[in-house]
Structure formats: structure tokens, C-alpha cells
Amino acid sequence: RELYGVIGDPIAHSMSPLMHNDAFKALHYDADYHAFHVTPDNLEAAVKGMKAIGVSGFNVTIPHKTAIIPYLDEIDPLAEAIGAVNTVVRKGTKWIGYNTDGPGFIQSLKEDWKEDVTNEHVLVVGAGGAAKAIYYALAQSGVKQIDICNRTLEKAIALQQANPFHCQSKAITLQDAEECLAQYSLIVQTTSIGMHPNVHLQPISLKHLNVNAYVADIIYNPFETAFLAEAKRLGANIQNGLGMFIYQGAIAFEKWTGQTPDVKRMKQIVMDKLG
Ligand code: ATR
Numbered sequence: 001r002e003l004y005g006v007i008g009d010p011i012a013h014s015m016s017p018l019m020h021n022d023a024f025k026a027l028h029y030d031a032d033y034h035a036f037h038v039t040p041d042n043l044e045a046a047v048k049g050m051k052a053i054g055v056s057g058f059n060v061t062i063p064h065k066t067a068i069i070p071y072l073d074e075i076d077p078l079a080e081a082i083g084a085v086n087t088v089v090r091k092g093t094k095w096i097g098y099n100t101d102g103p104g105f106i107q108s109l110k111e112d113w114k115e116d117v118t119n120e121h122v123l124v125v126g127a128g129g130a131a132k133a134i135y136y137a138l139a140q141s142g143v144k145q146i147d148i149c150n151r152t153l154e155k156a157i158a159l160q161q162a163n164p165f166h167c168q169s170k171a172i173t174l175q176d177a178e179e180c181l182a183q184y185s186l187i188v189q190t191t192s193i194g195m196h197p198n199v200h201l202q203p204i205s206l207k208h209l210n211v212n213a214y215v216a217d218i219i220y221n222p223f224e225t226a227f228l229a230e231a232k233r234l235g236a237n238i239q240n241g242l243g244m245f246i247y248q249g250a251i252a253f254e255k256w257t258g259q260t261p262d263v264k265r266m267k268q269i270v271m272d273k274l275g
Contacts, residue, residue: 102137
């Protein structure tokens, strides 16, 4: 029986065990997935321990996504550019690190909105770790024009200057983003501001939104942020972060097992748990 898992701190509320164990069961795949509470001072020992006991692969969550990199044997180019790993795969005696967060977001867009997003004019709101994963993954997948706005402009400028996959890109203030919002056809909210307990807050006003634009938020708890609620009120189509979470898991599952899980079923089981 194979063993998989997720390491993080905190980890008790992770939905990954539920989602992956159900997918293993549905495919009659002989494996278990566990949540392991690993504090930063135990990270190195935990990674060595996983190898020693023959774990086949694992997910990595906050706060270890960057810190884990030195303990892995190879890093996929997208994960390397982002500087964060959320999925580790065992290949023989080696640990290979991937980032499936950004690709998971793109897959969710393709499923819920449209197949080809390369010609969209994208605005990424935020410049933290999640913004970086989405910005680089979109650029790597061929999206040509991606601007970034952030409260701390310097962080948006740093992302835009690194731009390893060479899209056309501008770094702008939140105020500029609000004023020139009408030019964007896809807006992606990646900041943490609308989460509990600040569910009434949003990083920018959507007053000048083009109602034909598609608006995504990476938060799924609350299920609909104030940001998404405003977009919906204005008539835009929206998606929350549940799809991104499900697809980052589905892509990891495929890398580990070579099998494609039933994403509808994965989504349903997480939705049932969210209540
Ligand atoms: P993550 O890894 O989840 O992206 P992060 O790296 O801490 O988390 O980034 C948090 C993002 O939310 C940043 O873009 C941050 O803006 P700053 O770079 O200016 O800090 C943004 N953010 C958090 N609280 C915010 C607030 N009250 N208003 C606007 N942006 C906020």
C-alpha cells in the first residue's frame, strides 16, 4: 500500500486528505493520504523521514513551500521560477518538486470559463506568493498581457521585472487599477484581504468593471468574497478559489499515480465538507 500526505503548520483543517483518499478509493488505487503536522524546525527531518519510510509523494503547504526547496533533488522550471513547491514526487531515490497551484488555477479557468485565455488582458490583484504562482503560470501558458497591482507597489514592480516567461506587463497601484479597470477582460484577486474576519473588505473597487470581463478570486472560504459579490452585482461572470484548490490536487494526483481523478467528485466532497 502506497503512502502520500501533506505537510504544513497548521495542518488540522486541510481538506487534502479527504479529497485524495476519496479519489484513491474511487479508482481502487491502493494508497492512503495523511496530514502531517510539521513545524519549521522539523522540516529537514520530516523530509528525510518521508524518504526513509518510503512515502511516494506529498503536498507542501504553508509555511514550507519555499523552505522545502533545498531538501529536494530536482525542481521543475515553473516551481523554480515561482520559488515555491506544493507537490513533491518520488522518482526512484529522488524527490522532485513541482508547483501545481498556478497550473491548477489555469485548469479551473479552462473548465469554468474558456479553453483559450492567451489573448485576454489580465489584471492580477496582489503581489504575494499566490499572485506570483498565478502570474508566472499564466505567462508560461502563453497569456500575452498581464498587469499586476498591489498595495505595496514595489512588490508588484519586483514581480513584473523578474517576468521569467516574458509576457507584456505593467505594475500599477491599486488606485490606477480601479481607474483603468474597464480595459481588463480577466481579473484575478489573489490577496488575503477578503478572508475571515475581514469578509466585508476588498482590495479594489470594481466600479469601472467591464461587465463582459470574467472575475476570479482564489479565496473559497468565504465561498463568495465581497469582491466577487460586487462583480456579480455588476453583471460579470465569476469564480471562487475552489476550482484552483481542486485542480492543484488533481494535477498532483496525476503526477503521483499517472491516473486522472474524477474532479467533479473531488469538488463535491470538499463542498459537502464546507457545508
Ligand atoms: P500569499 O502567499 O497568500 O499570496 P502573502 O505573500 O502574504 O500571501 O501576500 C498577501 C497579499 O495580500 C499581498 O499582495 C498583500 O499586499 P502587500 O504586498 O501590500 O502587503 C495583500 N494584502 C494583504 N492585506 C491587504 C490589505 N489590507 N489591503 C490590500 N492588500 C492586502
